[in-house]
Amino acid sequence: MAEPSIRPNEAALRELLDGPWAHVRQKARDHLRGELFAPVAGLDVEQHRDRVMEQLAAIAATEIPGYGFSSAYGGSDDVGASVVAFEMLVCDLSLMVKVGVQWGLFGGAIQALGTEEHHARYLPRVISLRLPGCFAMTETGHGSDVQRLRTTARYDPRTEEFVVHTPDDDARKDYIGNAARDGMAAVVFAQLITGDTNHGVHALLVPVRDADGHPLPGVRIEDCGLKAGLNGVDNGRLWFDHVRVPRTALLNRYGDVAPDGSYTSPIDNPDRRFFTMLGTLVRGRISVAGGAGTAAKAALAIAIRYADARRQFERPDGGEVALLDYRAHQRRLLPALARSYALHFAQEELVRTLDDKSRESFSDQDQRKLESRAAGIKAVSTWHATQTIQTCREACGGAGYLAQNRLPQLKADTDVFTTFEGDNTVLLQLVAKGLLTHYRDSFGALDPKEMARFVAGQFLGVVIERTAARPLIERLVDATRRRGESDIRDRGWQLDLLEDREKHVVEGLARRLRRTGSGTAAFEAFNDAQDHVLKAGRAHVDRVVLEAFVAAIDRCADPETKEVLDRLCDLYVLSVVEEDRAWFLEHGRLTAPRAKAVTEAVNSLCAELRPHAVTLASAFGLPDEWLAAPIALGAEEARQEEQRVGG
Incomplete structure (x- = not known):
């Protein structure tokens, strides 16, 4: 057994573990409390989704969503804080994933792959949750092999629009968080085509629902249904039937298309461009x-x-x-x-x-x-x-x-x-x-x-x-x-x-x-x-x-x-x-x-x-409150009582 004289200091351990973003961890402990954030077992899918969305709205009213975004658009310029805040959402892992989809993947893609026009237009609404969104990369037929996604975004110079299209069911966007119910727009990864040239995978911001929550013309949405876990997250599938979006929908930090259809990029090599884009995520x-x-x-x-x-x-x-x-x-x-x-x-x-x-x-x-x-x-x-x-x-x-x-x-x-x-x-x-x-x-x-x-x-x-x-x-x-x-x-x-x-x-x-x-x-x-x-x-x-x-x-x-x-x-x-x-x-x-x-x-x-x-x-x-397990809470109470009596 360990020497009785050697006793770790819990406060010293906590300080070491909390690290440079201790204030973020403590803010989460202080604010994500009460009935709304208490873990609840036995909810059906719709009840769970409702609860997680209510939790998400409550978090949107705090400074947490802005941690990873530019201060010019209401953020804090603190990417580390955004990751640490995400880590702390163990009260409900569906909430953790929903936060990651909205402010990490959807908002993060707009910030990393877009330019100032996109940032000014969308980021304040993303941070405040006025624009709930999806990150539509994965396809049924291509998961890890992102470079060979089959969704297309073909440029039409006559109308200065991209035509986003799902050629077959293997190319449908699959398992997309926020798609089945709450998302209003999606960052869609597609093969960018101008004329007869495929410039590889790029990302476009594509609206998927109207103000009343109905799918927009050409957008088909399907609920993935009951999962083994994380049922507070509304995972869905997306198909696009020649959906037109303006030229400015292209998140164009690494590749842009001019009105006449000419393509330019600061990175000439297509492979290097692709991996640079993914690296930002x-x-x-x-x-x-x-x-x-x-x-x-x-x-x-x-x-x-x-x-x-x-x-x-x-x-x-x-x-x-x-x-x-x-x-x-x-x-x-x-x-x-x-x-x-x-x-x-x-x-x-x-x-x-x-x-x-x-x-x-x-x-x-x-x-x-x-x-x-x-x-x-x-x-x-x-x-x-x-x-x-x-x-x-x-x-x-x-x-x-x-x-x-x-x-x-x-x-x-x-x-x-x-x-x-x-x-x-x-x-x-x-x-x-x-x-x-x-x-x-x-x-x-x-x-x-x-x-x-x-x-x-x-x-x-x-x-x-x-x-x-x-x-x-x-x-x-x-x-x-x-x-x-x-x-x-x-x-x-x-x-x-x-x-x-x-x-x-x-x-x-x-x-x-x-x-x-x-x-x-x-x-x-x-x-x-x-x-x-x-x-x-x-x-x-x-x-x-x-x-x-x-x-x-x-x-x-x-x-x-x-x-x-x-x-x-x-x-x-x-x-x-x-x-x-x-x-x-x-x-x-x-x-x-x-x-x-x-x-x-x-x-x-x-x-x-x-x-x-x-x-x-x-x-x-x-x-x-986050552990919410009677076997843990009862054990802790017994330990404290034993220490009190013994001490």
Whole structure:
């Protein structure tokens, strides 16, 4: 068990977790309270949609919607605040998604892809909710493959209009939030055609309903119907039958059409133009990662409180045993708690980078790094949420299956997070391709022997990006290497182990793909290597997340809190190593005795952290009103009473 004298300071933990946008988190805690924002189970679809729309209107009356928009149009020029505010909407994940659709995707696309005329005309109405809207990118036949969407926007120079058209059902816009009921306009992604030339995918603002809420001529709308979760969001399908919109409907920051039909763009290369356009929308992917993280925290807060209070079976002395005193139960919940902390700090770094991007000029390379990091963190965070919420449900037994205890709804609502804003498997491939691009740029001209020599000395400086924490990380690793064989809990050894795994996996993948030609052969080789590709992406993210955790601990000023965070970080990284023991053993990075020692250390750390588990979960700062689970609230009341009597 942990030393009684070591006690983490919950206030210090909260300050560290709240980070640079602590005021935004606190504003959410203070204002999203009361009956309107209390989680409610058992609503039918229309009741739920009505409630979420009422909540959305209440939020529209605050400063929250304007965080991510320009101050010239009623915003606050604070992109980081907008993502953090989104993360805090765990009282109802349908509200979280509805907020993301209206002010993140719909409004964000107008801001990122439009020009001043669009900003002045639409953003004040978007922020105030006078113009509810949709983000119509996904099609039934093309989800992740956005570049090959089939909706068309053909320019007619006689009338100076675009004709937006859905050629067949595979090209219908599908799963579009706000479309089935509330949206009045949509940002529609379509192939832009002038004359006989297709200029690729661009975005246009297309009205879809009249003032009375009826579909406009040529617009067909269908409700997607009942979903597994998120039924407060009115997902719908859209078809366009030669719908005409004015030339000015084109969001023309990256491509414009003159009255005579001539096309111009500040970016000549069509592929680069397309990926630049999509890159401006990275905020949505980052927001989903944060929202998933908060849902996992809520589940952990419920399950850990319950496990701390719930007794099951007798001790030899006759007293009953708390669930959280069982090692198996600790192993269910505490590594997940450690990973939630690790991902929280990685998410914070990601949001900081996104916010920096909005205030500073970013190079193409910086943008690619941001997109790659966002893809990786989103994939790992949403998978973590899905796994953690299921684990928490099981850890609460039958009580966790009751709707009133929130876990079934959290499970249902977050399940789709693994596939929207990018399918996670595709996103990890994107991460790996980014690593290979860095690798190719540096080593592409070298022969195999030269490459091997160069890689040995330079890999980490090329493929592993230089973050603010790198000097700290390198000091820890260098100190460990000088000492040789280190303790399992040595931070430098842990960092070196994950860096070494990433290096080995990416090097092996690069060599494997280097032996192939181009065209069909290259495709087949990449397809055959997809297991290796996904491994490279995951290894990279695991290393990045660990570094973020280490950097956060370094920022903690309270010694006892720092000590507990150190142990929590040990639990995170060693549980990652334990999960991948087979790889480390196969590749000689761990001996059999050392692999066993990793498992023993995970057990020991669970025991040491058990007394602090409730404090660590409470430090997330999710109000009881948002948890709204009787098994959590009763457990918290019992804990407070026990402290009062004992104190």
